Each structure stands twice: as C-alpha cells, then as structure tokens.
Amino acid sequence: MTPRPVRVLTTLLAATAVATVVVEALNFWYAPDHGVGFAVRTGWALARTLGWLILISQVRKARATAKPLSLILTITTLFAVGRLIVPPTGRPPLPGLISFGVLTVLCLTVVTLLHRHPAVDAHLSRQPRRPVLTRDGLSFRAAPPGDPWVLTARLASFAYSPLMLVPAVTAIGTLRHRPEWALAVIFWILAGIAVSYAALLAAVFLRRGSHRARTALTSVTLAVLAFDLPLCYLLLGADGLIRDGAPLVAASALALYALTRIQRTSARAAA
Structure with a gap:
C-alpha cells in the first residue's frame, strides 16, 4: 500500500x-x-x-x-x-x-x-x-x-539543450532589426542541438564511473555558459540575460556541484 x-x-x-x-x-x-x-x-x-x-x-x-x-x-x-x-x-x-x-x-x-x-x-x-x-x-x-549525484548531474546536463534553444529561437524575432546577427543565431541553434548529444554521451560514461566523463561534462558545462550567456546579452539585452541566462546558470551550478560530490565519493572509495 x-x-x-x-x-x-x-x-x-x-x-x-x-x-x-x-x-x-x-x-x-x-x-x-x-x-x-x-x-x-x-x-x-x-x-x-x-x-x-x-x-x-x-x-x-x-x-x-x-x-x-x-x-x-x-x-x-x-x-x-x-x-x-x-x-x-x-x-x-x-x-x-x-x-x-x-x-x-x-x-x-x-x-x-x-x-x-x-x-x-x-x-x-x-x-x-x-x-x-x-x-x-x-x-x-x-x-x-544508482548514485543520486550521478543522476542529478545527468538530468541537469540534459536541461542545457532546451535552455539554449529557447533564447536562440526567441532571438529570431530580433533579426528584422538586426539582420547581421542571423549567422550567430543559426550557430546558436546548432550549438543547442549539438549540446544535447554531447551531454547524452557524457552521461552514458558518467554512469559507468568514468573520470574522463566527469571532465568532459565539466568542460561542456563551462563551454555552454561561455557561449550562451554573451549571446543572451548581445541579442536579448540585460532582460534576456536574466530571463534566459539565469536558468542555465542554475542548472549548470547544480550539475557542477553534483560532479564535485561524485569526485569526492570516488576519491573516498579509492582511498
């Protein structure tokens, strides 16, 4: 019951x-x-x-x-x-x-x-x-x-792609007045799609306890922040940076914290 x-x-x-x-x-x-x-x-x-x-x-x-x-x-x-x-x-x-x-x-x-x-x-x-x-x-x-922190890191990384695609698609509406940014928006959308595959691949090996998978997911997380946040500010302004960038920062912080906990657990198990 x-x-x-x-x-x-x-x-x-x-x-x-x-x-x-x-x-x-x-x-x-x-x-x-x-x-x-x-x-x-x-x-x-x-x-x-x-x-x-x-x-x-x-x-x-x-x-x-x-x-x-x-x-x-x-x-x-x-x-x-x-x-x-x-x-x-x-x-x-x-x-x-x-x-x-x-x-x-x-x-x-x-x-x-x-x-x-x-x-x-x-x-x-x-x-x-x-x-x-x-x-x-x-x-x-x-x-x-399953390790709860592994699950947390995996699910947080799966949120990267939609959190990038939402502001990227939103930025399409600004191209009428700023057509010179069309190529940047296209790369933004493609990057959002590519991140989903990168996060999925890293998550598969992360579940197996791979150290390289933790390093790869950390790199993907930092690259996503470095790529997405400036575009949010340049194309959507400070308001877009807060509205669309803040959720990505929160999900990234959760993933990085989970990866830190996984590393500590692995270090204690190896000791």
Whole structure:
C-alpha cells in the first residue's frame, strides 16, 4: 500500500502542474504583446507541465530519479514562469503575482517532501525489480541503486539543450532589426542541438564511473555558459540575460556541484 505522505505528494504534484497552466493562462491574458519571444517562452513554460506529470509517474514507481528531477523542474519552472510575469514596462498584474506565489509555495513544498520526509525517502529507496534471464527461465531481481549525484548531474546536463534553444529561437524575432546577427543565431541553434548529444554521451560514461566523463561534462558545462550567456546579452539585452541566462546558470551550478560530490565519493572509495 502506498504511504499516505506519498499520496499527498502526488496530489501536490498534480496541483503544481495545474498551477503552471493557470499562471500561463493569466500571463497570456494580461500580456500587452504576444510576439515571437512571448510565444516561445510560453510554450517552454507549458512544456514544464509535462515534466511534472512525468515526475508523478517517477514517484509512483519509486524511481531514484524523482529527487533530482524535482530540483530541475523547480528551477526551470520558476524561472520560465516568473520571467513572463514581469512585463517589458510597468508593474506585473496582481493576479499573476498571487498565482506565481502559490506556484512557488507548491514547488518548494514538493522539493521539501521529496528530500526531507522519511516516509517519502523510504518509498523512493526501494529497489525496483527488473526481469533477468537465467538458466531456470525469467526471474526478477532487485536493481542496484544508482548514485543520486550521478543522476542529478545527468538530468541537469540534459536541461542545457532546451535552455539554449529557447533564447536562440526567441532571438529570431530580433533579426528584422538586426539582420547581421542571423549567422550567430543559426550557430546558436546548432550549438543547442549539438549540446544535447554531447551531454547524452557524457552521461552514458558518467554512469559507468568514468573520470574522463566527469571532465568532459565539466568542460561542456563551462563551454555552454561561455557561449550562451554573451549571446543572451548581445541579442536579448540585460532582460534576456536574466530571463534566459539565469536558468542555465542554475542548472549548470547544480550539475557542477553534483560532479564535485561524485569526485569526492570516488576519491573516498579509492582511498
């Protein structure tokens, strides 16, 4: 039987997904301008709703990925939704601020329950049973637990590509007045796609405990920041740097911290 705190957690996750949609609907209603940038950022924010639904499934199946996924979703959701509340000029509407406050409380409550509640932690610590083909036929064995920091680093790195593509596609709307930046935007989009493959390849070897994979993922993270942040500032201004660069900085910091913890764990195991 599923513990009561886990049932409460899944209810809160569903409420968070609904709250994301409500905030987006209010933003669309009150937004004075529905340009390319607004459409792209709204679509990205709504995509986070699917992420919360996936997290519900992860919690119900007692997957270890639920904890790091909740951190990534909280960071990206609050930035993705919060950056749309503040209009280019004037003050944000009061209903938008209230709904964003409710969403923030829900996100923080979910993260606290996932990382601090003993019943939820015990539920997620269960090792799922996987089918294994043996001489006696098909049997089920408990899967070995994964390193939570490896999972955190992998999931954080998977967020690099969409966090780069959102401002890159948004910058397309600025090319009417600045056509000389067209080539830079094209490279920006291609880089965002290439990063997804680089992060995936590094994550595969990171799971196997490769030191080179940790070094490679660290290099990819620093290269992404060095490439993306200046373009955000040059093409989208200081506002774009805050709205689109800050989520990438947060995801990168989480990945680098996780890689540091992995290195410490490996050093203690080798000692």
